[in-house]
Amino acid sequence: MAISFTEENYLKVIHRLSEATSEDISTNAVAELMQTKAASVTDMLRKLADKGWVNYQKYQGVRLSAEGEKIALSIVRKHRLWEVFLVDKMGFNWDEVHEIAEQLEHIESDQLVNKLDEYLGFPKTDPHGDPIPNKEGVLPELAYSHLSDIKATKTCKLMGVAQDSAVFLQLLTKLNLNLGAKLDIKEINEFDRSIFVSINDAAPIFISHEVAKNILVKI
Amino acid sequence: MAISFTEENYLKVIHRLSEATSEDISTNAVAELMQTKAASVTDMLRKLADKGWVNYQKYQGVRLSAEGEKIALSIVRKHRLWEVFLVDKMGFNWDEVHEIAEQLEHIESDQLVNKLDEYLGFPKTDPHGDPIPNKEGVLPELAYSHLSDIKATKTCKLMGVAQDSAVFLQLLTKLNLNLGAKLDIKEINEFDRSIFVSINDAAPIFISHEVAKNILVKI
DNA sequence: TTAAATTTTTAGGTTAATCTAAAAATTATT
DNA sequence: AATAATTTTTAGATTAACCTAAAAATTTAA
Incomplete structure (x- = not known):
């Protein structure tokens, strides 16, 4: 069946939200990621349900059908x-x-x-x-951990990021935090949850909890 | 200024038609290439004119403005x-x-x-x-000639085609008429304007005028 | 457990790109 | 040059994706 760019984007967004939870996805959550209004989302969800790509009951949220999942994965x-x-x-x-x-x-x-x-x-x-x-x-x-979840001083490897925003990625680049970087965790501060870490054997620096939350590592 | 896919396609089509003539382009000609109806074209031409990408007076046909030409060339x-x-x-x-x-x-x-x-x-x-x-x-x-325009037996090189349809290109491939092929014109038949030609020194074969019209050669 | 707050849906419109049918303008033909 | 044929435009609808405002349902909190 023919699919529009917009429909593809909706399926992609529902897929993304579904990865983080096993609950049904709310209209508002979709609206926020799609940068549109809840009313528009309601219209589209009904259409996607008609096409068999999502399961949707009004007021109950939405989830991808098997076919919708397949489409979303092909876009990803x-x-x-x-x-x-x-x-x-x-x-x-x-x-x-x-x-x-x-x-x-x-x-x-x-x-x-x-x-x-x-x-x-x-x-x-x-x-x-x-x-x-x-x-x-x-x-x-890929069984990766969030750097922020690590509880003890140890060595790990930067395998990915949990956010694609340009500002965040540019910050990482500035700190030499590239894919594959070796991280020696020297200290975890209880106060602000910041992490004192040596990157590729350089002099250790402080990394905020906010940044650590978005860094994926292999232990 | 923002431009839609559809607008880009109209500019591309007007550009293509303009290459073949110095006259203004008719609404119907655009409609045919765009696979749409003349009425839809009229609407769009007015819109493109408003945006400054074409010069259009109703009933007088259309041509690209300097800016429209620039956009069309970037798409090409x-x-x-x-x-x-x-x-x-x-x-x-x-x-x-x-x-x-x-x-x-x-x-x-x-x-x-x-x-x-x-x-x-x-x-x-x-x-x-x-x-x-x-x-x-x-x-x-690139000063190429249509193979069909050649008047005397001579050697030339296949530099391009005047048509991108899959059936035509597949025929050329079957005949070994690829880009760069050497063509030895042995005979030009007055009767049906077919050409008897050796391709890359192979045994000569007949090529119809219809095919020759769509082959570009360097002499 | 009722009232308040929030979320979601419905109702009714808008815009871009299309359509058909009819009217108007241009071009071709006698 | 008048009429016939063709081309082009206008008028009025349609569809997809969006909007705002108001109504309805759900959830939260008193």
């Missing part, structure tokens, strides 16, 4: 593969690719996506460490 | 660069890339286009031999 796959392309082949920085990938994710050609995947060497994650679904829509399992 | 540039990408990097055949490039040409990022151009080695033509405008919108001059 395209988004993340294009991000790899932009960074690895086009030479963009990791904080510059999100907006362009938002456009490229809507290009429709399974053949192209699969050729791109091959051309990039079947990457498992995008430049922010987010997992890339394979052709069948299966996400590789 | 993107379309053709993406076609090179699809053939050279993704491994598509020249008859498979048009539809995908129709989508990719609307991706908005000057930075991306220029990086792509560089990545591809600043190609002068696309996989069909069509010239690629540079960053400034200047088309390289």
Whole structure:
């Protein structure tokens, strides 16, 4: 069935919200991420339900159907593969690719996506460490922790970020916090939950809880 | 000023029609290429004129303004660069890339286009031999002849095609008529204007006038 | 457990891009 | 040059995606 860019974006947003919870997704939550009004969301949810891509009962919130999930994952796959392309082949920085990938994710050609995947060497994650679904829509399992959840001084490796905003990514770059960086946690401060950490064996620095919450590490 | 995909497609079509003539372009001609109705075209032409991208007086036809020309050329540039990408990097055949490039040409990022151009080695033509405008919108001059216009037996080189349809391109591929092929014209038949020609020194074959009209050669 | 606050939906409109049918203008033909 | 044929425009609708304002349902709090 034909799908519009807008419908794709709704499915993507519902998918994103569903990853964080097992509850049904509220109209308002969708509205906020879609940067639109709740009334518009209600209209669209009814339409998506008619097409069989979501399960929706009014006042009860929404969740993706199996088919909706499949579509959402194919968009995520395209988004993340294009991000790899932009960074690895086009030479963009990791904080510059999100907006362009938002456009490229809507290009429709399974053949192209699969050729791109091959051309990039079947990457498992995008430049922010987010997992890339394979052709069948299966996400590789990556068991990462939020840096903020770590309770003891130890060594870990930066594997991803929980936020793609340019300001955040630029800050990380400035601090030398790139994908793969080695982190030696020296101290965890109870007072403000800041972390005193050495990055790639450099002199240790303080990292705020706010930043640590958005850093994913492998222990 | 913001521009929609549809507006971009109208400008592209008017540009294409303008290349073939110095006259103003008729509403019907635009309607045919846009696969829509004349009434819809009239509406859009008024809108494009309001935005300053075309000069349009009702009943008098339309032509691109300087600014409209600039936009159209930037779309052509993107379309053709993406076609090179699809053939050279993704491994598509020249008859498979048009539809995908129709989508990719609307991706908005000057930075991306220029990086792509560089990545591809600043190609002068696309996989069909069509010239690629540079960053400034200047088309390289390629003085090619239609094979059908050649009057005497001689040797020439296949430099491009005047049509991108998949059936035509697949026929050329079957006949070994690829970009760069050497053509030895052995005979030109007055009766049906067919051409007896040897391709890359193979045994000569007959090529119809209809096909010859759509082949561009360098003498 | 009722009232207050919040969330969600409905009702009624708007805009962009399209359509059909009819009217107006232009071009071609006798 | 008048009429016929064609092209183009106008008028009035339609659809997708959005909006605001008001009504209805749900949740929270007194």
